[in-house]
Amino acid sequence: MAEKKPKHNVSLYRAMHHLNKGGLHRALGVPEGQPIPPAKLAAAKNSKNEHVRHMANFASTMGGFKHAGAKKK
Numbered sequence: 001m002a003e004k005k006p007k008h009n010v011s012l013y014r015a016m017h018h019l020n021k022g023g024l025h026r027a028l029g030v031p032e033g034q035p036i037p038p039a040k041l042a043a044a045k046n047s048k049n050e051h052v053r054h055m056a057n058f059a060s061t062m063g064g065f066k067h068a069g070a071k072k073k
Helices: 010-016 023-028 038-044 050-062
Strands: none
Touching (some): 023 038
16 A cells, blocks of 8 residues: 555644744844844844744744745745
């Protein structure tokens, strides 16, 4: 029998569905409608707060993904 492939990456699926939307923006003091500046994102990746570090790392990882609502250039 052929092996069944999972429909999605389980760890990514779990991470996406446990997000606190706007949490990184609130932690960095950036309004939610604006993008997070790369300098603040880099500083957050080295934060003493473990939760902020995780959110910043996830945000930088997701920045490389194609988003369904993104406009094509």
